[in-house]
Amino acid sequence: MELHELTIAEARRLLAKREISARELTAAHLSRIEALDPGIGAFLTVTAEEALAAADASDQRLAAGRAGPLEGIPLAVKDVLCTRGVRTSCGSRILENFVPPYDATAVARLRQAGAVLLGKLNMDEFAMGSSTENSAFRVTRNPWDPDRTPGGSSGGSAAAVAARLCLGALGSDTGGSIRQPASHCGVVGLKPTYGRVSRYGLVAFASSLDQVGPFGRRVEDAALLLEAIAGHDPADSTSAREPVPAFAAGLEKGIQGLKIGIPAEYRAAEGLDPEVGRAVEEAVSDLARRGAQPVEISLPHMRYAVAVYYVIAPAEASSNLARYDGVKYGRRAQDEAELLSMYRKTRGRHFGPEVRRRIVIGTYCLSAGYYDAYYGKASQVRSLIVRDFAEAFRRCDAIACPTAPTPAFRLGEKTADPLTLYLADIFTIPANLAGIPAVSVPCAFSSAGLPIGLQLMGKAFDEETILRLAAALEEERGLFRRRPG
């Protein structure tokens, strides 16, 4: 039995029956990381000793019959989530030496559930990017083709799960940063409803859009991880008091009679690869064969979503990133005798180019004379996008479209032109603007052998329906049997 090929659900059963130990499961993954990660670059930090100690503690709890729901499961988290005593760099030089004094709530809940954390995963600096190439530390390669990016910004999370370096992972999604890399790496990635998962200890990028969410190789795995991290947290006043359903058990309900909305607009989207378009049509036919009912819907303001996002996200980021001033944590430009010049040099030298670019755009859009024309206008169009979804969900239970317009692109292909890269998020951004849940599930492989993801968007707090649809497609297609490399 290859331990790294197990699903989380299978590993739980084997651990519970004591047929495998948490220690051997963790050790197997640590050796894979050691052997394969130099060629992939998914991890920024590997916490081998802590992981083995946690695995031993899991084995003791398993023996004592006190196992948590993720007892002994080896996972890893994006380096945007604070981990007590373990460096959290956010992919940035400015936080290169930052060691958080507390755990993010999502991380604490994984630990409480018994999970074993293997380390911290690479990402675009401050989660700004769609290829993980904006990491200040290393390149992450797509496990299906080392010359291509894994997507981003949670590229390390998607690549680590695809390459069998961990059984599941957490990422964060502000404009597609979980779903797009999941699509490019052939794994399942879920952005929950805004407020479903606490953002406490998530390094802030754009606070009205950020959500923490899971990656898994199977839909059930993503559902199990979501169950562990979801729910109200007094430390995040925007976290919702909604009850958390048993998402994994809910997958068995099937999809008979569910209405899937197909937004006519996606077919005319800029840069849609015809192969991706066909894969989505076929996936919808498969779901229809299983009893779902496709209906045409319209999201007329979808074509403005990228423009809205590239005002709102940088505006919020320019405010959130003001805290990196070289005083309380992070790096400081040395030998500056004057405060203002210390601020300027600290921020100018230690933020990378994309972060500086977005701070400048955000500050510009919020500055006197431009606020109404940019931020005010964008927030009004955001309302129209929210309204489009409300209208659409009167006619359907979920909405299907591509996750990304193309399969994974080549390393270096889009680094010269920021705007082209921004357009890679065209299908994922609307769900963040409206705060609704969305999942990417593998639906096909391109002629070049690259994974293609289907995106399913749901009503607020109805992750259950999109997970059920994703599970039905997964079963129908059986693509999880294909392995990279």
Place this chain on the structure above:
Amino acid sequence: MGVSKEEILHVVALARLEIGEQEIDAFAGQIGEILSYIDRLREVDTSGVAGTAYAGFLQNAFREDEERSHLPRQEALANAPEADGESFLVPRVI
């Protein structure tokens, strides 16, 4: 819509960023291009539409104003670039 070098310099100063001369020129070009893409928002009739600042499923979150535990001083100072065991140290302000 183009953005002048002066406008970039003004915004860079507001944002407390030091940016090199060459990058200012590159930024002016790239940001001009991004802003002209954003200008498509002008096509949309938003008269009478209220703005959305957040996704909007939330009620006000009230809680009692009670004393709670906080980080011990040493932990709060542990990541500071410069501290003296009591306070964060910064360059002279006055």
